[in-house]
Amino acid sequence: MIQQSLYEQVLDYANRANPYPLYAQLRQTPVTRQTDGSYVVSTYREIVSLLHDPRIGSDFRKRSVHDRPPAGLSTNKEQAFKSQVPEVGTEASASNEGSETEVVPSFIGLDPPEHDRIRRQATWPFGPPHKPGRVADMESELICLANRQIDTMKGKSSIDIVEDFAYPIPVTMISKLLGVPPEDQARLHALSEAIIEGIDLDPQKSQEERKRRQEQSGQTFKDLEQYMEALIERHRKHPGSDLLSGLITDYGPDGPMAQPDIVSTASLLLIAGHETTVNLITNGMLTLLRHPDVLERLRREPNLVIRLVEELLRYEPPVQILPNRVALADITIAGTIIQKGSPVILLLASGSRDPARFHDPDKFDPDRRDNMHLGFGCGIHYCYGAPLARLETQIALTELVRRLENPRLAYDQPPYRQSATLRGPRHLIIEIDGVKD
Amino acid sequence: MLRIVVDLNRCESYAQCVFAAPTVFWMKDEESLEYDYAPDDSLLVQVERAAAACPVQAISICWLDEQLEQQGGNHSEQQ
Amino acid sequence: MSSNNAEKTSSSVQRSVQRIVIVGASLAGLSAAESLRSEGFAGTITVIGDEPHAPYDRPPLSKTVLTGWLQAEHTTLPQSVDLQAEWLLGMPAIGLDLGNREVELADGRRVGFDRLLISTGTHARTWPDLAQAALDGVCLLHTRDDAARLRARLAARPKRVLVIGGGFTGSEVASVCRELGLAVTVTERSATPLIGALGAAAGAFAGQLQRAHGVDLRCNVTVMSLEGDESGRLRCAYLSDGDILDIDVAVVALGAVRNVEWLRDSGLAFDSRGLACDAACRAFDINGIVTDGIFVAGDVARWPHPLYGGELLAVEHWGNAVEQARTAAHNMVSVPADFRAYKSLPAFWSRQFGVNLKTIGLPSFADEVVLTQGSVLERRLVAAYGYKGRIVAALTVNMARWLPAYKAMIEARVPFPPVLHSPDSSAELRPVPAGFPPHGQTTHSANAIKTGTGPSTPPPEESSTSDKVKDPRVPPGFQPK
Numbered sequence: 001m002i003q004q005s006l007y008e009q010v011l012d013y014a015n016r017a018n019p020y021p022l023y024a025q026l027r028q029t030p031v032t033r034q035t036d037g038s039y040v041v042s043t044y045r046e047i048v049s050l051l052h053d054p055r056i057g058s059d060f061r062k063r064s065v066h067d068r069p070p071a072g073l074s075t076n077k078e079q080a081f082k083s084q085v086p087e088v089g090t091e092a093s094a095s096n097e098g099s100e101t102e103v104v105p106s107f108i109g110l111d112p113p114e115h116d117r118i119r120r121q122a123t124w125p126f127g128p129p130h131k132p133g134r135v136a137d138m139e140s141e142l143i144c145l146a147n148r149q150i151d152t153m154k155g156k157s158s159i160d161i162v163e164d165f166a167y168p169i170p171v172t173m174i175s176k177l178l179g180v181p182p183e184d185q186a187r188l189h190a191l192s193e194a195i196i197e198g199i200d201l202d203p204q205k206s207q208e209e210r211k212r213r214q215e216q217s218g219q220t221f222k223d224l225e226q227y228m229e230a231l232i233e234r235h236r237k238h239p240g241s242d243l244l245s246g247l248i249t250d251y252g253p254d255g256p257m258a259q260p261d262i263v264s265t266a267s268l269l270l271i272a273g274h275e276t277t278v279n280l281i282t283n284g285m286l287t288l289l290r291h292p293d294v295l296e297r298l299r300r301e302p303n304l305v306i307r308l309v310e311e312l313l314r315y316e317p318p319v320q321i322l323p324n325r326v327a328l329a330d331i332t333i334a335g336t337i338i339q340k341g342s343p344v345i346l347l348l349a350s351g352s353r354d355p356a357r358f359h360d361p362d363k364f365d366p367d368r369r370d371n372m373h374l375g376f377g378c379g380i381h382y383c384y385g386a387p388l389a390r391l392e393t394q395i396a397l398t399e400l401v402r403r404l405e406n407p408r409l410a411y412d413q414p415p416y417r418q419s420a421t422l423r424g425p426r427h428l429i430i431e432i433d434g435v436k437d
Numbered sequence: 438m439l440r441i442v443v444d445l446n447r448c449e450s451y452a453q454c455v456f457a458a459p460t461v462f463w464m465k466d467e468e469s470l471e472y473d474y475a476p477d478d479s480l481l482v483q484v485e486r487a488a489a490a491c492p493v494q495a496i497s498i499c500w501l502d503e504q505l506e507q508q509g510g511n512h513s514e515q516q
Numbered sequence: 517m518s519s520n521n522a523e524k525t526s527s528s529v530q531r532s533v534q535r536i537v538i539v540g541a542s543l544a545g546l547s548a549a550e551s552l553r554s555e556g557f558a559g560t561i562t563v564i565g566d567e568p569h570a571p572y573d574r575p576p577l578s579k580t581v582l583t584g585w586l587q588a589e590h591t592t593l594p595q596s597v598d599l600q601a602e603w604l605l606g607m608p609a610i611g612l613d614l615g616n617r618e619v620e621l622a623d624g625r626r627v628g629f630d631r632l633l634i635s636t637g638t639h640a641r642t643w644p645d646l647a648q649a650a651l652d653g654v655c656l657l658h659t660r661d662d663a664a665r666l667r668a669r670l671a672a673r674p675k676r677v678l679v680i681g682g683g684f685t686g687s688e689v690a691s692v693c694r695e696l697g698l699a700v701t702v703t704e705r706s707a708t709p710l711i712g713a714l715g716a717a718a719g720a721f722a723g724q725l726q727r728a729h730g731v732d733l734r735c736n737v738t739v740m741s742l743e744g745d746e747s748g749r750l751r752c753a754y755l756s757d758g759d760i761l762d763i764d765v766a767v768v769a770l771g772a773v774r775n776v777e778w779l780r781d782s783g784l785a786f787d788s789r790g791l792a793c794d795a796a797c798r799a800f801d802i803n804g805i806v807t808d809g810i811f812v813a814g815d816v817a818r819w820p821h822p823l824y825g826g827e828l829l830a831v832e833h834w835g836n837a838v839e840q841a842r843t844a845a846h847n848m849v850s851v852p853a854d855f856r857a858y859k860s861l862p863a864f865w866s867r868q869f870g871v872n873l874k875t876i877g878l879p880s881f882a883d884e885v886v887l888t889q890g891s892v893l894e895r896r897l898v899a900a901y902g903y904k905g906r907i908v909a910a911l912t913v914n915m916a917r918w919l920p921a922y923k924a925m926i927e928a929r930v931p932f933p934p935v936l937h938s939p940d941s942s943a944e945l946r947p948v949p950a951g952f953p954p955h956g957q958t959t960h961s962a963n964a965i966k967t968g969t970g971p972s973t974p975p976p977e978e979s980s981t982s983d984k985v986k987d988p989r990v991p992p993g994f995q996p997k
Binding site for chain 1: 451452453455456457458459460463464465466467482483485486489490492493494
């Protein structure tokens, strides 16, 4: 096999536990052209600049086939572009690209003005200006939920933070928010897993295996959509106070959201709710257990959690990479010309560790004041669910640290999930001496 | 007394502060942020959440000396 | 600030700087004082202000304070506890003695300094007829007290409000009036509102917004006179279009006048455009010699910006007051080798009639403007301003998140119109004339303008005829002999 490029090494599962040294090497060249014609951007300034650049699009359908023939680009590689992992967790989405269905992309996969309109419609029942208090009002419920989960740990000496805590909290909340009945949650869990498995492809796997998984994922996505269509029908007949009912019945100046957009928006919020905050909470506990002094401080100063979560979003963000952007014009940046039509891959997690922007970037410092991290991206595709993810993680970590007695890692390091993009441990086994009331 | 000031040149209307502290910050229309310069001290935690969540770090929080705000026109004579 | 700075400030230069005086106790003055402390300056800081209030923030005065959301006194700016400044408030400075390095106060006191910052800002241009200006119901909007008074007037639900001048302040007041459900007329001497700041093309859009929100907007019209009843209460206004308006509140929004009168005998290079300084914020004297230890910041300054043809800029923006004051403060306690040049791009925002307007760069420098993103119909757009084939400014309407890209283009002197292929722009960009009127044609100031190329360059139209044209009562089309 030909030697892997640095970016291919990032995608390589062998480097999942610690991609940061690879990012540091990548930052030696802020923008690098890959053999498949895509461009990888690894430095803070360039990432921020491209995320604010009107010449960068998110609609994969705009990737050029005809007017950009980089030398040696084969059909297989074209296919490979299309099978990039979705940008779930910035704007919550799994684009269905690769599955070749005629389903409309969710707003993450759209450009202005369609993007702006659908995002406004999606925000109407979720946040300001119409429902400014929606997320803040979930605080007491979140505290109860976190404590109920912690109660289940009583009498155990060993727990899995992922299964016992970090997964149930965001999944319960997103289900509640969307109005998914509790009895359906297990089924949706399975669907979400299968979709991510299928589109987050291991480059090590054979072409056939990848294709098979991709098709499987496409089928799963269709299943999810069918489920959503039925759910929407139910909510249309019997609207509640949930977000989905809001999308259907409570619309603003942009008018009601079209049915296909409701389906794609709801599907993608659901997947994002399953696949991002769980990693943020887990990464948070892992990082605290690796920094016992900070953990101890958090126990004494609960409000430290506010800045601590921001630092976590910089230091161990769940969304590491935005793999799905496209250059809509030739763009000169950092001495490189990104050719029109080329895929652009933004390494958010690398930008947040850029020493040209952050003092001592590899240090986890919850007191950091200058912390304009890229944990939720920036620009028009800034994470839709960020306010909820923040509150959930703040409460989850505060309650965990407050109640667990002498928590410690059973072993370091934990096994990771496959994805390089939505990165996080599959399990995080910790030992405890008990649970406080 | 709790006081806040937002650099509205920096503000890009992400509205993260509104989500975090909806009685202190609000969106006027679609994109114009407005806020209470003098929220009640009991809202400190919400305001801290709002300031930390700002993606462009445009929110400053401060404690203001009560006397300063009441400062009257005869201040200079008191010197 | 890093500890390096603190070490520097304690070095040789700073030992000779013990007393710093700041004249002007608003945003720029406070920002400078804060910066001096974070630079490590440990000597005395004296801040002199003519208003009785501690520094407060002005932008909400024409917005949330007027709507009643925010109490005027709650606009006091936060300041760090360890500022340790001496505040001489409600005490105007009336003279500057450069020879003895003293500021003279209204009560006769003299305050000595080693370094001086002049950040006296502006005051509101008043209605030219003093008797009419004194009528009960004629208001200005510049200070916190003005805002509190106008708020009380609006809360009393007047039958109609007249806003004289369609600049940003006037437009924001009109917007609040509509929000409160009050009838409002805006008179503007030129063809559109906001024309001085944004040009006629963007101004026409602003005019559409006003009318769509129910403002009785009268362009190319002036107020000839205001009239009161026997008890001195404002009763009506005579307009140049022949109309007589029945009103009980008139808001005079004719722009700002630089507070430079107190420098009359100082020997510094000031005139109605402001006080000239170099890129390090050091004031020039009347001979064009840069002074030692006299610095300028904020609305009162005119300084050379590297991007705008060597012209001195005068900018009445919030961000300018903060950033220029920080640069001045740094330079006040540094050796010349460590001086920083002030070259921030002007940046501005306003909210009115349901939209958030933001600008970056200097629109009034431009000759052309082009819609680059969004649509006028949707009231969400980005427009780029060009001068001789390069981009010099941009305006966003409810699309502020794109502004950083345009800032980078302006700083990189990108050709105009820019090539974007943005998904929300038309295939071909069609620039139109930006439509800035000649100096003196509007009833309000542009709030960010070029003012000539050097400290001694005379104002372009400093003649008796142009004074006549500057009279806000003189209708458009008036031809001085």
